[in-house]
Amino acid sequence: MPQFSRRGFAAAVAGMAIPGRARTLPVVGVQLYTVRNVIEKNPLAVLRAIEKAGYTEVEATAATLDRIWESLRQTSMKPVSVHLETSLFTREQQKLPAALDDVKKRGFEYAVCPYIAPQDRGGVEVIKRLGETLNKAGEICNRSGLRLCYHNHAFEFEPSGGGNLLDVLMQTAEPKLVSLELDIMWAQVGGPGPVKVLEKYGPRIALMHLKNVAPGLPTQYNEKVPKEAFREVGNGVIDIPSVLRAAAQADVKHYFVEQDQTTGDPVDSLRQSIDYLRKLNF
Numbered sequence: 129m130p131q132f133s134r135r136g137f138a139a140a141v142a143g144m145a146i147p148g149r150a151r152t153l154p155v156v157g158v159q160l161y162t163v164r165n166v167i168e169k170n171p172l173a174v175l176r177a178i179e180k181a182g183y184t185e186v187e188a189t190a191a192t193l194d195r196i197w198e199s200l201r202q203t204s205m206k207p208v209s210v211h212l213e214t215s216l217f218t219r220e221q222q223k224l225p226a227a228l229d230d231v232k233k234r235g236f237e238y239a240v241c242p243y244i245a246p247q248d249r250g251g252v253e254v255i256k257r258l259g260e261t262l263n264k265a266g267e268i269c270n271r272s273g274l275r276l277c278y279h280n281h282a283f284e285f286e287p288s289g290g291g292n293l294l295d296v297l298m299q300t301a302e303p304k305l306v307s308l309e310l311d312i313m314w315a316q317v318g319g320p321g322p323v324k325v326l327e328k329y330g331p332r333i334a335l336m337h338l339k340n341v342a343p344g345l346p347t348q349y350n351e352k353v354p355k356e357a358f359r360e361v362g363n364g365v366i367d368i369p370s371v372l373r374a375a376a377q378a379d380v381k382h383y384f385v386e387q388d389q390t391t392g393d394p395v396d397s398l399r400q401s402i403d404y405l406r407k408l409n410f
Contacts, residue, residue, distance in 0.1 A: 259300025
């Protein structure tokens with residue numbers, strides 16, 4: 129029987145999940161797409177406000193990265209993930225290495241393919257081709273020392289081939305090359321709900337977008353939802369504690385609060401979301 133030192137035994141016990149014990153989410157990141165309409169007016173003021181609210185990690189977008197970068201460096205928030213232009217992963221892969229080198233130098237660890245435009249969507253064969261294309265992009269990302277993630281919306285949950293289009297994509301994309309950034313709201317809009325996706329693809333899910341959605345929205349496979357349907361994390365129909373428990377089991381690495389649309393000040397919405405998460409035991 130193997131022998132363990134006291135120190136090794138203590139470390140093993142500390143790493144075990146203890147059933148029934150309440151947990152909190154100690155590290156919460158922000159997706160800066162939430163503040164895209166206000167951040168460029170005064171990047172440092174907006175980022176300082178987000179930092180003060182309690183966010184410690186950042187997922188940036190390529191569209192504003194250069195203009196907010198020096199301000200971000202003046203905060204203690206850590207750059208973790210970045211949404212690059214979709215074309216870099218699909219039609220213009222020859223430009224991807226240079227873009228990856230740039231974000232790698234800035235300290236980012238994940239590169240995300242953020243969105244497939246409606247005109248580029250389709251059935252099983254289209255999604256299979258997308259998966260094969262992402263495999264090639266994933267190889268480029270791996271060589272650059274970054275991890276490729278694919279960010280879902282609602283259309284991927286359209287039933288197809290005995291499952292849905294996300295199943296087709298996950299079966300085609302290789303786990304060692306392509307991970308998933310699960311957007312829990314779009315998983316809810318598309319029907320299965322985030323917990324079922326986590327239970328099915330847990331090891332593939334590296335990143336997560338936390339947000340919520342208003343009641344009464346029908347299942348749909350597109351993103352045509354009213355602005356007021358986007359809600360703060362603790363204000364909607366998604367059972368957030370259940371999602372976080374499933375995410376903990378899946379060993380999701382990073383969580384980013386994102387609210388695509390807000391009816392008021394987006395920074396206030398971010399405050400509401402992190403205040404809820406700070407108090408939440410799951």
